[in-house]
Amino acid sequence: MPDTPLSAFLRARRRSLAPAEVGLPTGPRRRTPGLRREEVAVRAGISADYYARLEQGRQRLPTGPVLDGIARALLLADSERAYLHRLAHRRRPEPPATAADGVGxxxxxxxxxxxxxxxxxxxxxxxxxxxxxxxxxxxxxxxxxxxxxxxxxxxxxxxxxxxxxxxxxxxxxxxxxxxxxxxxxxxxxxxxxxxxxxxxxxxxxxxxxxxxxxxxxxxxxxxxxxxxxxxxxxxxxxxxxxxxxxxxxxxxxxxxxxxxxxxxxxxxxxxxxxxxxxxxxxxxxxxx
CATH class of the missing domain: 3.30.450 (Beta-Lactamase)
Incomplete structure (x- = not known):
């Protein structure tokens, strides 16, 4: 499974979110911490297969609304929502114009x-x-x-x-x-x-x-x-x-x-x- 910064981020945040935090029951049948992929997908308004492909690094360039839905599903703060968008559509930044020693x-x-x-x-x-x-x-x-x-x-x-x-x-x-x-x-x-x-x-x-x-x-x-x-x-x-x-x-x-x-x-x-x-x-x- 190809790992990407986006897929690693999604997995980590899904696993760190307790079911009770989003109003889901915590039952004895849960064997792994955090939410299930299917639960995130439902909360985000996308298919479970599509979300699984994102976590597996097999889905490229999700749209802005999809990312916003995932951000809401994972209870991301505004800064983390922006980070999610940058991970999904990343591009190499232009080097900043600074003095030779790095400080203006x-x-x-x-x-x-x-x-x-x-x-x-x-x-x-x-x-x-x-x-x-x-x-x-x-x-x-x-x-x-x-x-x-x-x-x-x-x-x-x-x-x-x-x-x-x-x-x-x-x-x-x-x-x-x-x-x-x-x-x-x-x-x-x-x-x-x-x-x-x-x-x-x-x-x-x-x-x-x-x-x-x-x-x-x-x-x-x-x-x-x-x-x-x-x-x-x-x-x-x-x-x-x-x-x-x-x-x-x-x-x-x-x-x-x-x-x-x-x-x-x-x-x-x-x-x-x-x-x-x-x-x-x-x-x-x-x-x-």
């Missing part, structure tokens, strides 16, 4: 103005492209690390600072779940990206938590949330952050926010007075 001049200027709190820019695979001095301290000096470790997913799932905290990896409302969903959403048009495949393989080999979240086939843009960490030099355990999408394709700006008087605020204030952390402007590191 305006983005670097914006980052340089954020001098009171950690902030950094990530690329489509959440590689760390640029960061200010406070973020450099928070992320344990990414410039000194191997290229594959200059990645936010690695920081959350493999670096001891973030990987030790289970709160970062829960299936819902965690930075890990959001980043994994964002990785899928940003690469729906090009799932055969070799660098993406290598990144997923590396993270899956090093982190069971990442592998489990990747297998859920969630998709959606990264959102604001919280990062839990155990940092040897920082007196902060939980940090709030917000995320802004940038004009350059697939790039995001992560900014960490600390309420006045909080432990995190004190931590950031100490970073500002640290001579090594304050030296220089925002660094820009190409993906390598």
């Amino acid at each position: 001049t305006a983005t670097r200027a914006l980052l340089a103005t954020l001098d009171r709190t950690p902030a950094f820019v990530t690329g489509p695979r959440f590689d760390l492209l640029a960061w200010n001095p406070r973020a450099g301290a928070l992320l344990a000096d990414p410039a000194s690390r191997p290229a594959f470790e200059r990645n936010l997913l690695w920081q959350v799932f493999c670096c001891p600072y973030g990987a030790a905290e289970r709160a970062n990896h829960t299936p819902a409302d965690s930075i890990g779940a959001d980043l994994v969903a964002g990785l899928r959403a940003q690469h729906a048009d090009d799932p055969d990206d070799r660098e993406l495949t290598a990144l997923v393989a590396r993270l899956s080999a090093q982190s069971r938590a990442f592998a489990a979240l990747w297998a859920r086939h969630r998709a959606g843009p990264p959102r604001q949330g919280r990062l839990s960490l155990r940092h040897p030099d920082l007196d902060a355990e939980v940090l709030d952050y917000t995320v802004l999408g940038l004009p350059d394709g697939g790039q995001h700006l992560f900014v960490f926010l600390a309420p006045g008087g909080s432990r995190a605020s004190d931590t950031f204030r100490r970073l500002r007075s640290d001579g090594r952390a304050d030296a220089g402007a925002a660094r820009v590191t190409p993906v390598g």
Whole structure:
């Protein structure tokens, strides 16, 4: 059976949906988790054979109304509905027009103005492209690390600072779940990206938590949330952050926010007075 990103997504989402969630009884005759193919087909208003061909990778280019019906049947969120359409009608995206180092001049200027709190820019695979001095301290000096470790997913799932905290990896409302969903959403048009495949393989080999979240086939843009960490030099355990999408394709700006008087605020204030952390402007590191 030929497997495609679309068929894998449909199977994963069907199996993760409990019958009770769509008003169906849960009986003893159910031997596999989730809905049956026939039940999804009925809810989507299509034939069971047609839906089976989609899950088996034997049906090409389903129409928009068919995809919308399947999205309703699987209770997909708006971002996941858009992801479903992109999987079904994917085309290789045009490369974004950016500066030679991957970060535009305006983005670097914006980052340089954020001098009171950690902030950094990530690329489509959440590689760390640029960061200010406070973020450099928070992320344990990414410039000194191997290229594959200059990645936010690695920081959350493999670096001891973030990987030790289970709160970062829960299936819902965690930075890990959001980043994994964002990785899928940003690469729906090009799932055969070799660098993406290598990144997923590396993270899956090093982190069971990442592998489990990747297998859920969630998709959606990264959102604001919280990062839990155990940092040897920082007196902060939980940090709030917000995320802004940038004009350059697939790039995001992560900014960490600390309420006045909080432990995190004190931590950031100490970073500002640290001579090594304050030296220089925002660094820009190409993906390598």
